[in-house]
Amino acid sequence: MRTRRQTVEHVFGTIKGWMGATHFRIRRLKNVATEMSLQVLVCNLKRVIANFGTGPLVTALHA
Structure with a gap:
């Protein structure tokens, strides 16, 4: 449980x-x-920019 709290x-x-x-x-599983x-995706981009x-x-986007 401790590992799950830290990672997920x-x-x-x-x-x-x-x-x-x-x-x-919104509704429906596909839309959700x-x-x-x-x-x-936004969360990951924020982390990349912060790090x-x-x-x-x-540079990576232009490549």
Whole structure:
């Protein structure tokens, strides 16, 4: 349980805290999966920018 809290729960807590994503705005499983994927993508991009800055990210996008 301790490992799960550190690895999985942190991501969902971060998404809820940063973006206020406490509930899904749309219905149907396919649409909810898309919304969750976008939220996780934004969370990952924020982490990359925080860790490496914008320079390497822009370089990777241009490649």
